[in-house]
Amino acid sequence: MNPELSVVVPMFNEQDVLPLFAERLRPVLDGMNTSYEVVCVDDGSSDDTPTILQRLRREWPQIRVVRLRANAGHQAAMSAGLARSLGSWMVTIDADLQDPPEVIAEMLDVAKREHVDVVYGVRTDRTTDTAFKRTTAEGFYKVMGKLGAGGAMNAADFRLMSRETVDAVLALPEQNRVLRLAVPHLGFPSAEVGYKREARAAGESKYPLSKMLKLTLDSITGVSNAPLRLATWFAGLGFVTAFLVLVFALISKLTGHSITGWASTMVAICGFGAFQLLCLGILGEYVGRLYVAMQARPTHYIAYDSLETPTTGSQDLRR
Structure with a gap:
């Protein structure tokens, strides 16, 4: 039977923070009294992330490992995880623990209670970010709002979506899909849950200034003419x-x-x-x-999916 909840976690070279992330996420999901899977999308990591994922999978049977053949980028890895998830509800969250996993239970409760398709995690407190990060983020969301992009202010990639929402997003023909803009564009019923953004628990940020600029450029050209x-x-x-x-x-x-x-x-x-x-x-x-x-080139290639491919078996190639 398919689980009710899928938690999609894109990750790239997260060996330092991955054990801490699993330590905080598992008690939250086990205490929600619902069936779930944790889809860990390894975006071509070059450190010990794949090894740690396999070890965690032996200890935590709900973990599902999806490995991409090459680094495809944060948004592409997230889309890959969503495309392979089986849950009726799906949460996307990063492994750096800046977005607290404890909020997932509240998101699912709000979605069911208010009968909405999307619940955005909104950062109400960003004091742990640098002044430069806060200023640029505020400018980004204001520019997107002026260009007609919907969505909540300070709502990035921490969100809960229904299966219908995910299917609609994945059906979009865009190659450089920016999920934080594509999801609000659908206009599906939504709600918000506020939380305090925390500092990265370990490791280094995988979003340097160059990637932030690329994301901004893709967002602007993708949302408006x-x-x-x-x-x-x-x-x-x-x-x-x-x-x-x-x-x-x-x-x-x-x-x-x-x-x-x-x-x-x-x-x-x-x-x-x-x-x-x-x-x-x-x-x-x-x-x-x-x-x-x-x-129309694929944005990513799947090298391994623990749900479909045995650990010692051959690897498949999927779009």
Whole structure:
């Protein structure tokens, strides 16, 4: 029989925090009086994460290990876990213990009591984050809100979803799917549960500035075409500026106050060049997304699933 609850945990090189995570998660799930599975998606880890997962699986039969053949990224690993989960309800949570597992029971209770499809974990207290992290996160959610993205403020990837919600998300044709934006876009009935964001229990963050920037770019281009309109406005502003410069040059020439020199010319050239490059860059991002969508390449490959493949058997390859 399929379990009622699936807990999907994407992880990459989490050998330091993994035992601590299992130590906190298991009592929570065992005390919920419901059948469950813990789908641990190993996103191509190069440390001892696979070994620790196999050891935990022998001690904790509800653990299910799904290993990807290569590192596919946080969002792709999460989608892989959701696609293979069997539960009627699914929770996505990271292994770093910044999102407390104890909130899972409250999420499931709220979903059943209020008859909603999605329960977002909302970070009401982020004092453990750095000032830079808090500022950039607040700016991200505000920008997404201005672009028309739904969802709760400070709700990242800690959420509970119904089977119907997950099926709808996985049916979306997007290649670079950002779940924190794709799920609210569906508009399914939802609720929120607040919690205090904790410091990482061990190990190092797997989301450096470069990945944060990539996530932001994927989010912006995936949720709205407003940047394209921004490029159009920049182009119009460039034409207006060019016209004003032309009028100024003609008046200066007629009044005998024309200024010779290369500084003003270079400023104008650099300004227009910057506008053009910005517009081309924005257009390129959207063209790139179309190119990736037309290729329709799988975002990940499954190397091993403990539910289907014996530990000593051959490995399969799945999309």
